[in-house]
């Protein structure tokens with residue numbers, strides 16, 4: 082065996098393979114399902130003696146991970162790789178391609194805590210990563226693997242953030258990157274990043290799901306490494322915010338973590354992270370992980386309501402929250418397992434609920450992408466349904482930065498984002514959060530008048 086620390090297990094038929102046996106589209110040859118990275122050295126059971134020897138010691142790890150933050154080495158400063166004992170997937174630290182991702186802030190949300198009644202409410206702001214979204218945490222791991230394997234081209238189909246992250250990390254590694262984006266349906270900030278970092282960027286006349294279908298064939302026909310979240314190494318990086326959240330809460334995990342759901346890799350990865358920490362004795366329990374989708378792109382929500390997560394019908398996705406405009410999520414089975422194992426729920430939010438929640442988060446001085454705001458919209462519903470109690474602690478995962486899609490924000494504040502029918506019944510709440518610009522002649526009197534009006 083070339084790599085003794087990890088192996089890949091099919092989430093459908095449970096067959097185990099080595100890294101070298103992975104196909105270009107990352108699907109199982111036998112059943113077509115996705116693989117998951119696992120570390121045989123960690124498992125207890127018949128191999129008890131061996132696992133005693135190779136299993137990391139929780140106290141030593143907590144100390145080591147904190148110490149690394151003071152190091153000057155990039156792989157120690159990275160909020161992904163400083164937890165590398167949890168993701169031993171590269172053979173040499175020299176293969177690591179990093180932009181010092183992770184180590185993102187956990188902010189108390191004071192206003193939202195008051196309005197929802199959930200006193201211990203926090204935002205884990207993954208938009209504070211180098212390219213402005215959580216995708217960096219998974220890109221550093223999967224692209225490091227690609228680099229170690231000797232690929233010169235990497236590729237993804239993207240609603241925007243994956244391409245921004247991939248293009249940046251590929252450029253750092255001296256690799257070429259190929260991006261397929263749905264024509265006319267991605268936020269400008271994200272497209273700009275892809276061009277800035279030098280990706281070959283193709284706008285394809287289809288939606289995200291169509292882009293992914295085309296690319297799946299391309300990677301079978303050319304030596305191009307696929308970096309969509311079907312790539313199991315992405316999830317290894319994307320699980321590290323779980324370690325950060327635990328560390329930031331003094332190793333007492335929150336009662337609930339709420340995550341936006343698009344392709345459903347992020348929720349799966351966070352769940353994997355929390356479950357693995359508990360298995361290794363780093364924490365004593367796991368948070369309930371709940372996923373929130375946009376009403377217009379809600380295949381998981383429908384699947385849970387109609388079949389309890391047994392089957393999933395793809396939908397034609399349509400929402401302004403472009404990062405979660407996905408109708409046929411690749412990782413849905415992994416997400417269902419995480420939701421069921423941790424005891425969480427799936428909710429959905431309307432366009433108006435998303436827009437209002439985004440404005441409320443922005444008004445706390447934090448700001449996020451529309452897709453991230455589904456978490457607060459979903460929290461309100463889960464509290465109303467009695468599924469989240471006010472004395473419980475809750476972490477909302479904010480997945481992207483507010484500057485990714487400033488057009489959305491400006492349209493909202495101009496009152497031009499939502500149609501009348503969409504905002505029906507929420508007009509007053511929306512109006513209270515709107516802050517449009519005011520045009521006036523250049524005179525102090527005019528400014529003073531506005532100041533007085535706004536102070537009333």
Ligand SMILES: *Cc1c(COP(=O)(O)O)cnc(C)c1O
Nearest residue numbers: 242343344345346347404480481
């Ligand atoms: C990618 C992305 C999501 C969705 O994550 P999945 O893993 O596809 O479910 C949500 N928000 C933002 C900002 C994203 O970039």
Ligand SMILES: [Zn+2]
Nearest residue numbers: 091094109112
């Ligand atoms: Zn299989």
